[in-house]
Amino acid sequence: MRSRGRVPARENDPFGRHRQEVDLLNLQRQAPAHEQAGLGQGATESATVSKLVQETVARASPTAMQASAVAAVAAANMVQGLMPLNPMHVSMAAATHAAAVAAFGIIERLRRAERLSHSPAKTSRPGFPRPVIGALSENSKRIIGEHGVQRFEEFKRYHDGWDYGRGRALSPRSVAAFESFLRRVPELAAVEPSLFLTAEGNLQLGWEDEQGRVVEVDFLPNRIDYFIESSQEEGSSRLDALPQLIERIRPTIR
Amino acid sequence: MPRPRCPPEENVLRAIYTAHWDARKNRLSSSLFKGSGISVSRLAILGMIELFAIFHEELDSPPRNRFVVGGGEINIGRLQEIGRNYEPRPTELTVEEDPTERNPAHAEIPEDISKGLALVLIKALTLHRDPLAIEHNIPL
Numbered sequence: 001m002r003s004r005g006r007v008p009a010r011e012n013d014p015f016g017r018h019r020q021e022v023d024l025l026n027l028q029r030q031a032p033a034h035e036q037a038g039l040g041q042g043a044t045e046s047a048t049v050s051k052l053v054q055e056t057v058a059r060a061s062p063t064a065m066q067a068s069a070v071a072a073v074a075a076a077n078m079v080q081g082l083m084p085l086n087p088m089h090v091s092m093a094a095a096t097h098a099a100a101v102a103a104f105g106i107i108e109r110l111r112r113a114e115r116l117s118h119s120p121a122k123t124s125r126p127g128f129p130r131p132v133i134g135a136l137s138e139n140s141k142r143i144i145g146e147h148g149v150q151r152f153e154e155f156k157r158y159h160d161g162w163d164y165g166r167g168r169a170l171s172p173r174s175v176a177a178f179e180s181f182l183r184r185v186p187e188l189a190a191v192e193p194s195l196f197l198t199a200e201g202n203l204q205l206g207w208e209d210e211q212g213r214v215v216e217v218d219f220l221p222n223r224i225d226y227f228i229e230s231s232q233e234e235g236s237s238r239l240d241a242l243p244q245l246i247e248r249i250r251p252t253i254r
Numbered sequence: 255m256p257r258p259r260c261p262p263e264e265n266v267l268r269a270i271y272t273a274h275w276d277a278r279k280n281r282l283s284s285s286l287f288k289g290s291g292i293s294v295s296r297l298a299i300l301g302m303i304e305l306f307a308i309f310h311e312e313l314d315s316p317p318r319n320r321f322v323v324g325g326g327e328i329n330i331g332r333l334q335e336i337g338r339n340y341e342p343r344p345t346e347l348t349v350e351e352d353p354t355e356r357n358p359a360h361a362e363i364p365e366d367i368s369k370g371l372a373l374v375l376i377k378a379l380t381l382h383r384d385p386l387a388i389e390h391n392i393p394l
Contacts, residue, residue, distance in 0.1 A: 162273075163269070163271065164360070194279045194281040195276070196276070197273035197285075198288075200289075204285060227284065229370070
């Protein structure tokens with residue numbers, strides 16, 4: 001009969017197998033925030049970094065690692081319907097999350113350290129090519145004009161690591177958010193907005209209102225950030241709240 | 255170990271990329287200063303021509319892309335004053351030494367800079383053309 005949630009004893013490396021399970025779970029948990037923070041394309045880190053992170057977390061906090069391993073087995077069993085939800089396992093899952101957060105910090109520090117070398121070989125990952133970004137829609141081309149289209153094509157040539165390792169390559173999901181926004185604001189063409197690329201690899205539009213005050217809109221993969229200088233309003237909007245955001249921005253379009 | 259802070263008397267140069275600068279419409283994006291870990295270079299260590307040579311060597315994407323098109327100069331004391339007086343969210347700014355193998359003048363602004371504050375800093379910049387460019391990209 002299969003054991004229900006018990007961690008079997010190991011002779012040499014009691015958490016060896018579970019570390020691998022935790023690794024997978026942590027990577028899955030990290031994926032959305034990882035991408036949101038602009039730390040990489042997709043959830044996949046190189047095997048080397050992943051291994052290094054796991055080893056470092058284990059060294060830094062063996063207790064968290066142990067709790068993570070137990071929680072991973074419990075979670076797997078719960079998913080398979082082999083055991084009911086248990087508050088103790090939930091708290092262990094929280095420890096797993098804490099380990100993931102710690103791992104995150106380490107990845108970021110590794111990336112910062114990587115900047116110092118400025119080696120193109122270290123910033124490119126031939127095993128995981130980005131999706132090819134195609135041409136803009138006719139609507140978007142009309143709004144940003146020929147000059148904007150030229151800039152868009154140039155931004156496609158920016159690689160990961162530009163600006164001393166801080167800059168990311170253009171995000172295809174940012175382009176999708178940009179297109180979606182422009183479909184709803186065709187009148188934006190009147191202000192001849194400028195197209196920019198942010199350090200996070202997102203497209204940005206900038207223009208001035210009637211008083212010459214700056215308006216900026218950044219297109220992130222899962223939200224839109226904006227700044228309206230006249231009201232000093234700086235905020236974010238989810239993509240599903242686009243109509244409300246557009247109503248806020250519309251008065252700045254002459 | 256904390257990195258040494260650069261004195262307020264020094265001036266720093268921020269590399270300006272085409273990503274930040276729409277030359278035709280004369281607009282700079284807040285992304286030039288927004289966020290944390292903004293790279294700058296200390297003019298007390300290297301001169302403008304040396305720095306642009308490093309920028310092109312290190313920051314332009316081979317083989318023919320010319321992404322760095324200019325530089326924005328600002329005094330560190332002035333930068334700190336602007337941060338402290340930024341009313342929506344006063345921010346204590348510092349510039350920390352962060353020399354690299356190829357750029358001994360490299361430094362960083364570690365604090366998180368908002369879009370609004372970034373735009374105020376941009377207005378305080380003295381813009382420089384790329385002295386090594388055949389065509390000057392920034393119309394001053």
